[in-house]
Amino acid sequence: MDSEVLRQKLEQLTGKRTGIKQLGRQHSASLFGIGAEEQDQPVVHEGHLWVPLYENDGRVTAIWLELDGLTPMEIQLVNYAARNFAVALKATGLKEEGEIEARQLSGWLNAQLEQEKNEAEIPDEMTLKGRLVGEMIPFLLVSENVHNPQVTYRSLMKLLRSYFENEILLIPLQEKEWLILARKELLTGGDDKEDEEESADDLLAQTCMGLHELIASEWVGVFHLAVAPAIIPVKGLTGSVALLRETIILGRIFQVGDYIHLPWELHMERLVNSIPDDRRRQLLGQIGDYTSVLADKEMLLTLETFFEMDCNVSETAKKLYIHRNTLLYRLDKIKQETGADVRSFGDAAIVKLAMLLYKVTKRK
Template structure:
């Protein structure tokens, strides 16, 4: 919309031969000079030596094209009124509901990014943002981003339609940075309607969310054949602290890409230790590796790393690890003994297992830079 208005401004400025500017009025001035809520826009108004021609309204504010009153003839004013009135009629009639929503939702996107830049992360959504009425407690936030030189150009409308079909219900889609979107969905669309929550239920919610995100990621990645990263949080009230939630989801993607480079779906509840390691100053990370001896060469061998990751995922259970990896128990024991021989650390002992896990994480965040 702004690009169209700018092109129109330049064209009219060329025709009338005087400088024209686009101004966004305050809410008070918008209400004082234009009765746009009742769709009875005046053709133009005069204020402090300027003529204001209404362009469009957004978030209860009016944008106008302004020019010096004394520099415009009556015929030129009438000509501009006619052109702009026709433009408004065409714009209003040509917008689909999704296009209208896309225009309106830019306001909360700008607000979110502004708050993050200012470091104001825990602020509530202002009541004067129209979108605030569509946000409620118990919504699941998801952050979707695409990256790479050949990232696809995805339109808001295309993505919104795809998401509605997958969620099987209405969701909020908020564009943030280029090729980055926040998705807010009612928890009932993903988790169903469960009234009481306990620790076991939260664990179940995490499992359901994980499975849901796998399907969502596959759908989006197959639709545009791109490299996508997805992070998600458990249900929360996004009316308060939405900027903080977005920062957390971005950090989750960063942690996932740093510590688990083959993964493209990232869950904050699975990256607690990684978040702690990431917060350690670089000098202290290097000192730790020196003190425990840098076994990163042995521990990042593909076969060794897969063995260790599976072993840790299954709570250091030898039998279950062998089954999961489809190898004989003795083969697994041989690999573990080999790790002990090369590093001096026995992962079947809790203390040594912790040291090896930390060494792998520290290598991921330190040596790959």
């Protein structure tokens, strides 16, 4: 059980407002007496019961509960539950990594996303809200390792800090799904001026590739990684997570074999995926029969690479490590079997659409 579940259960049990808050050093010392033997004891202050969960660098994170109207037995039960949780938490060592605050925000985020509240603002009771000011870059990491041991918060945080120089927040969302928030200035070097040679999208893509390589070098298995443009998390976090989740879903469908997925490269895929299944099958039939080409792995790879290289014959041949004449032969064969010359824009657009429709219908 994490702290957010504890808070919800106490609120349901008592019918009173509860919350989790990280106190400043001065407030922590005055309320709990940091450094004294009594520092782990609950405190009644201004009509609230405060139970310390853990202390980090002089700052205490505590759970609070309104006392008005509660019986002595209810207060005793609340205190017992919170104290047992604090003892168990201390034994796990989670306090050193700030996992409890992250899981509190995770519970709120998942609740908003389940209700499709993609514009919800982070409430004041979220302990991490004070650290979510300014622009941040969101990454979503999803593991497909079914049989391997689950990656721990501590081990992943340690790895991320080595890459982002310690300026990151890690939020565990669902099982084997992690949200990573990095300060925008870490990617721009503190310079807000756009680099003439590298666009913001290129910089994000390079950072994403570097991060994926680092994770892949440390852990065996398949990991998907997506990144979105900078946001101000207090107001834009839920919408950004929804976009990143959709991006990875689309990447798994349309970019088989790739593990880095960028939302700005999936506009047409997003449109095709939004079409009802029956309508997609109908459109695929109306466009024409491209099955013989799209079912051939070599031809499908050729088309995917050709479109990736903006229909440039020379660059496509280099990317596929084949002779230019071999590529031209394949393109001619596609024209013979389908009647479409993908070297012309109109036919290329139709074949691209047919390829996307085929992927989302035939591979389901």
